[in-house]
Amino acid sequence: MDENLIELIKREDFQGLELLIEEYGSSIMKTISSVLSYPYEKSSIDDVMNETLYQIFTKIHSYNPEKSSLQTWLLVVARNRSIDEKRKLFRQRNTTVNDDEEGGGEEARVLEKESFLELIDRLSEEDQKIFLYCYFYQFSAKEIAEILNLSEEKIYNRLSRGRKKLKEMSRGGTKNEWI
Incomplete structure (x- = not known):
């Protein structure tokens, strides 16, 4: 599309x-x-x-x-x-x-x-969507799971791994309260 x-x-x-x-x-x-x-x-x-x-x-x-x-x-x-x-x-x-x-x-x-x-x-396309929905639009993990057709557990896992990856990438920069 x-x-x-x-x-x-x-x-x-x-x-x-x-x-x-x-x-x-x-x-x-x-x-x-x-x-x-x-x-x-x-x-x-x-x-x-x-x-x-x-x-x-x-x-x-x-x-x-x-x-x-x-x-x-x-x-x-x-x-x-x-x-x-x-x-x-x-x-x-x-x-x-x-x-x-x-x-x-x-x-x-x-x-x-x-x-x-x-x-x-810098994240994968699916992780970008998850982070946008969670941290930018403030959707719950349940809502994100419904939108993306994934389990809530998978959403939590992707958020956790994504936060770790972003923290590693942002080291040396300014603290980001979104993460």
């Missing part, structure tokens, strides 16, 4: 974009909404969604299936576009509002999510 979707988009066939929205639209929207989570940012969500879809449509040639799953690549594109918008809104807001309302902790939380997505990009 992903190969067909990618090929349609590469040919600039809007049916590919429709398939993309049908298959991944809610995940992309959740990613954007999780980054643009403050009340003053909510009005930008639809614009960022449209900009993200346009960016995906025009930059699909840069997707490399050997580096990550399509879903992870799409969410990284959405996250990056959302962070750009968040920074723009934050700068605009700081020119008109005192810093003491929400302050600098906001950007640190966004950067934690960004480093999480970069880390899981």
Whole structure:
């Protein structure tokens, strides 16, 4: 399915974009909404969604299936576009509002999510999905097992092995509270 979707988009066939929205639209929207989570940012969500879809449509040639799953690549594109918008809104807001309302902790939380997505990009496609569902969308192991047609035990095992692998990869870097 992903190969067909990618090929349609590469040919600039809007049916590919429709398939993309049908298959991944809610995940992309959740990613954007999780980054643009403050009340003053909510009005930008639809614009960022449209900009993200346009960016995906025009930059699909840069997707490399050997580096990550399509879903992870799409969410990284959405996250990056959302962070750009968040920074723009934050700068605009700081020119008109005192810093003491929400302050600098906001950007640190966004950067934690960004480093999480970069880390899981190194996992297998199935493990990427498990980690996204568990740590990004906060689904329970039971819900993930139902979505992926796996046992709960297998989900727990994959999470445990994945956390160990990510800790090994992130040694020497900053502590990541997602893991």
